[in-house]
Amino acid sequence: xxxxxxxxxxxxxxxxxxxxxxxxxxxxxxxxxxxxxxxxxxxxxxxxxxxxxxxxxxxxxxxxxxxxxxxxxxxxxxxxxxxxxxxxxxxxxxxxxxxxxxxxxxxxxxxxxxxxxxxxxxxxxxxxxxxxxxxxxxxxxxxxxxxxxxxxxxxxxxxxxxxxxxxxxxxxx
Amino acid sequence: xxxxxxxxxxxxxxxxxxxxxxxxxxxxxxxxxxxxxxxxxxxxxxxxxxxxxxxxxxxxxxxxxxxxxxxxxxxxxxxxxxxxxxxxxxxxxxxxxxxxxxxxxxxxxxxxxxxxxxxxxxxxxxxxxxxxxxxxxxxxxxxxxxxxxxxxxxxxxxxxxxxxxxxxxxxxx
DNA sequence: GGTTTTAAAGTGAGTACTTACTTACCTTTT
DNA sequence: AAAAGGTAAGTAAGTACTCACTTTAAAACC
Numbered sequence: 138x139x140x141x142x143x144x145x146x147x148x149x150x151x152x153x154x155x156x157x158x159x160x161x162x163x164x165x166x167x168x169x170x171x172x173x174x175x176x177x178x179x180x181x182x183x184x185x186x187x188x189x190x191x192x193x194x195x196x197x198x199x200x201x202x203x204x205x206x207x208x209x210x211x212x213x214x215x216x217x218x219x220x221x222x223x224x225x226x227x228x229x230x231x232x233x234x235x236x237x238x239x240x241x242x243x244x245x246x247x248x249x250x251x252x253x254x255x256x257x258x259x260x261x262x263x264x265x266x267x268x269x270x271x272x273x274x275x276x277x278x279x280x281x282x283x284x285x286x287x288x289x290x291x292x293x294x295x296x297x298x299x300x301x302x303x304x305x306x307x308x309x310x
Numbered sequence: 311x312x313x314x315x316x317x318x319x320x321x322x323x324x325x326x327x328x329x330x331x332x333x334x335x336x337x338x339x340x341x342x343x344x345x346x347x348x349x350x351x352x353x354x355x356x357x358x359x360x361x362x363x364x365x366x367x368x369x370x371x372x373x374x375x376x377x378x379x380x381x382x383x384x385x386x387x388x389x390x391x392x393x394x395x396x397x398x399x400x401x402x403x404x405x406x407x408x409x410x411x412x413x414x415x416x417x418x419x420x421x422x423x424x425x426x427x428x429x430x431x432x433x434x435x436x437x438x439x440x441x442x443x444x445x446x447x448x449x450x451x452x453x454x455x456x457x458x459x460x461x462x463x464x465x466x467x468x469x470x471x472x473x474x475x476x477x478x479x480x481x482x483x
Numbered sequence: 484g485g486t487t488t489t490a491a492a493g494t495g496a497g498t499a500c501t502t503a504c505t506t507a508c509c510t511t512t513t
Numbered sequence: 514a515a516a517a518g519g520t521a522a523g524t525a526a527g528t529a530c531t532c533a534c535t536t537t538a539a540a541a542c543c
Binding site for chain 2: 157159160238239241242243245247249270273276277279280281282283284285287288291293299300303304307
Binding site for chain 1: 517518519520521522
């Protein structure tokens, strides 16, 4: 990975995130990255390829975020770490996850597959904790966290820690 | 409202919803509506104006959806009708609400103001029902419903009624 | 009631500009 | 010397929007 190639990815991540994929032209990405526009197409073939490169880079971030849950050893741990999920997004990752949510709507991306392992572990935890309907309980919690993450990424959440505490209290962890 | 003007609005609602605002050109809207492209600008001044016209038309749909909650007379009624919220979206309204969610991300629209009256009534209900933290409880529920609505509008929800029943059971209504 | 006036509805070809992408060419690294 | 990195100047198609013009239809006048 050359410096300029990386510049392109960072510039695109920033601009796609703040203006959207379709509303951001390759010429603007090139300008922001301080490279010639042609270089984008040399490295990524086309605009879609540039987006895919960003998404592939983000896979690691995805794994980094989910790993604590997938590797948890007790139901309490699974639950606790799941409740932390939206609040662990910060810094560089913030932009990436915001882009994910934008793409979900702009390009109708589906990441239910990505969430399935999480769903499974949560169901497992709720089963162990004797909840009467573990599957629904897991689905319900993931929707809630999705709503919270959406609000957080849009910058509309002003009581993060209070909400997190409330959640932990609600689920007794 | 002439027939052709209405055609434009309907075509734009459809196309903006399925392809997004920026990815859909005025020429495509004109073609879909079977009018000349110029007519769009005669009626709505510019593309943004056309979007606003759709949104203004949608205000009624917004009121129609929220009214049962705002006019509820008991805390149980408030709660019950709030839990119904995502499941009352259907038919023509479906497209409109999907557009709302798309715009929320594509153009960074904020509809927290629109939700405030709902938040207030929910808080009121949870207070009357002796929940220990009514404000947080209301915020929490709205995030959950937001997550559910998002999934529903993306067509990713395959157990609507089951989820609705589960919710009603959880909140004892 | 029929004729003229007026304003809105509607068209289609054009505008300047932007878009994603290509090509020919130069430079650096291996 | 070969391959990859990088650039500047293109290209054709598309973009939002305008302009000069015609059609429609209802109001205003005699």
